Amino acid sequence: MDDNIHAPTVASGPASGGAPRDLSKLSMPDLMQEKERIEAELSALSSVLQSHGVRMTSSLTTFDGFPRDDIDIAQVRTTRVRIIHLRNDHKEVMRLIEKGVHAHFANLQNTQATGPTTNGTDVPAVVQSTTNSTTLGTPFAKVNSVVPDSPAAQAGLKAGDAIRSFGDVNWLNHERLSKVAQVVQQNEGRPVSVKVSRKNETGSDTTELDIQLTPRQNWGGRGMLGCHLVPL
Structure with a gap:
């Protein structure tokens, strides 16, 4: 089997072993960076599957139930497991990013809702529609x-x-x-x-x-x- 079908070096992430990272403690910039890292690794792993001519759902056995001899089955299985872990991580990162964005705009609206005070009396602020x-x-x-x-x-x-x-x-x-x-x-x-x-x-x-x-x-x-x- 040609060497060029073997997996390229791919950086390990939080789901690759060891203690899992607590994504909820990451700042918004760190979450965005983690999102980009996960997407880059998913793209690389997808290329690994494509090099074998298989997808996530492709059968690894022949029509009569024997393991296929035209692909590296162990590598394909490992790659698929990694992709599943990364997809779960990506969903969690996107959930936290969306939560952070909603919280950010909620804070902006609260800030705009009340303007400066004059003689201890709140003066309603002029709230402009955001673009x-x-x-x-x-x-x-x-x-x-x-x-x-x-x-x-x-x-x-x-x-x-x-x-x-x-x-x-x-x-x-x-x-x-x-x-x-x-x-x-x-x-x-x-x-x-x-x-x-x-x-x-x-x-x-x-x-x-x-x-x-x-x-x-x-x-x-x-x-x-x-x-x-x-x-x-």
Whole structure:
């Protein structure tokens, strides 16, 4: 068996053995760093399975019940177990990040609800509506290209647009854009709200837009959107 199918060196994480880390004690920056680390390791381990030509659910036995001799079964099993642990860690990290974000904006609203005091009397503060860029956080994807006359083009999406939300998908839960694909599949023929940040021609300022994009087939091209998104 060729050596190039063996696993690359992958850094161990909290689920790889030893005492588990208490993720709830991590700060928000540390949680974001942990999220990126887990996603990077998941990507590397996925490449290991692909090198064997198998997936998480692929059978490791022949049709008559014997172990397959065309793959390293022990390595595939070890990789699958690691992926399962990492997926669980990723869910917990995302839960804690979302919890932290909600707490942050709750504190902001409490701060805005009461203004400065005058002679011991609370003066109601002027609460301004927050912009999409604040409530949705940083963009998680960019529009790399848009096919003319496609659903994306007809909705007004342009190459270079930064995606802040796609339906109920945002930077907290997009899972390397896999959730975007689910939203597209589940909303064929129905408009989906896509919030984007678009730079002006000079690049010195941006405009926040809410675009209604309707996924559909048989528009004359591939896919149901007619645009290519890349993660940021």
